[in-house]
Amino acid sequence: MDDLDLCFMPATELASAIKAKKVSPVEVTRAVIARIEALEPKLNAFATFTPELALEAAVEAEKSVISGAQLGDLHGVPVSIKDLTLTAGIPTQRGSKILAGETPTVDAPVVARIKQAGGILLGKTTTPEFGWKGVSQSPLTGITSNPWKLGYNAGASSAGAGVGAAAGYGPLHQGSDGAGSIRMPSHFCAVFGLKPTFGRVPNLPVPNNDQTSHVGPMTRTVADAALFLKVMAGQHPIEHTSLAAPVPDYPRLLNTEVGRFKIAFSSDLGHARVDDEVSDLVAAAVNVFADLGCTVEEITPAFGRLGPEIGRFFWTVHETNLAHYLAKWEAEMDPGLVACIKEGGGHSAEEYLAMRARKIAYVQQIHEFLQDWDLLMTPAVSVAAFPADRLQPAHWPQHPWDWISWAEFSYPFNMSGNPAASVPCGFTDVGLPVGLQIVGKRTDELSVLCAAAAFESARPWDGKRPTF
Secondary structure, eight states: OOHHHHHHSOHHHHHHHHHTTSSOHHHHHHHHHHHHHHHTTTSOOEEEEOHHHHHHHHHHHHHHHHHTOOOOTTTTOEEEEETTSOOTTSOOOTTOGGGTTOOOSSOOHHHHHHHHTTOEEEEEEOOSGGGOSSSSEETTTEEOEETTEEEEEOOSTTHHHHHHHHHTSOSEEEEEESSSTTHHHHHHHTOEEEEOSTTSSOOSSOOSSSSOOEEEEEESSHHHHHHHHHHHOSOOSSOTTSOOSOOOOHHHHTTOOOTTOEEEEOSSTTTOOOOHHHHHHHHHHHHHHHHTTOEEEEOOOTTGGGHHHHHHHHHHHHHGGGGGGHHHHGGGSOHHHHHHHHHHTTOOHHHHHHHHHHHHHHHHHHHHHHTTOSEEEEESOSSOOOBTTOSSOTTSOOOSSOGGGGOTTTTHHHHHOOOEEEEEEEEOTTSOEEEEEEEEOTTOHHHHHHHHHHHHHHSOOTTOOOOO
16 A cells, blocks of 8 residues: 555545554554645645644554554544644644734644544644635635645635645544535535534634534545544533534444435525536536435525525624724735624624524524425535635626625525535536535434435545646
8 A cells, every 4th residue: 555545545444444453653644744745835735734743643643553552433543623723732823923823722622532532633724814714815824725726716714624635635634614614615625524513513712703613524535524523523511502412423324325315406595696517517416316216306495595694794793803903913914804804893782683683583494494304405605716816706796805705505504503514526627626515404414424425425526636
């Protein structure tokens, strides 16, 4: 087995091979480090790369294998952590010059669980400034390139994680998603990403954005995401928004029959603009589920048109959490973020509460709609990748901050808290990836995962690798 095979080997296979002493954690970690060093900074997926720490952890992991100690589910498997997530002793800079070099003293719960399961941390993957936009660029780290076309958008605040997954920087990459930041990079990079139900994975410190941020896995295979989510998930004694619901054994239940599923399909949610190539690829992907025996019906949900005004209001208002930085740092900040913060300022408490009442009613409509369906399918994003020095593709309406115009499918399910995934479903004529979004009922990640696994089996994507 050569080093490249190790870099692209699924975590499910790596973990088994390590436990069986067919490969060593050190061998795997060295191969992945060499892969990263060969491709960085061309892709620029890492804000902070920690090869020395990774090798130290791999040596200890190898000792545990040799001694016959009990091994965790991720023992010896390389993992990356997003640079919005706290890591003790490793900088968490959030893509901003404001926080350059800032190093936490504690791990976020998800990081602690990954370490406890034996994962080998490689470092921190890049994010836009404070994770604010759907484009892979920040003032601190510059452009993170799409591995399918250098210089192009790799998408949203988990962009470095998406690039790492696609490029063979090991199998497991932690992401987070406040308006699509797991699903958009997965769409742009041809990997699998799952935003679990809100609270399924604890998130400390709890973001002050009205419970829209979710933590989840980004991988090349659905089985890897199921394994990674099992490690991440579960109530936390301090994180008050974390779910008390039992965590299903996702890997064991992954191959549940999907032919019984009743699926709603919406190409535009009744309002969204979508490029033709994206729309065609997604429609063809949905037809696969009909071939698998599912009931599939194209619909226009009544809630769809109600989302844009609500989504934009809260996106700008919640960015005013950063307004205190403007007096000192405005010239060093992302100009789009500055524009977004300024637009969000000046609203009264009455305006906020009135819009929040609209949001609560909107979320209720989403959940009522899903009572009649097992899954909802849509495009993950309206466009394929475009140059990462832009907020919008050149052929779309331009705006100083509103990148949401091409991402209308993701934020509704952050507000509602539903599990939602992006599944690779094809490539445009110029070779850029497209994703299918699969949305499930609240707490039902398993149906989303099973549908994605069935599609993966029918239309495999893991063997496709970018070349650059």
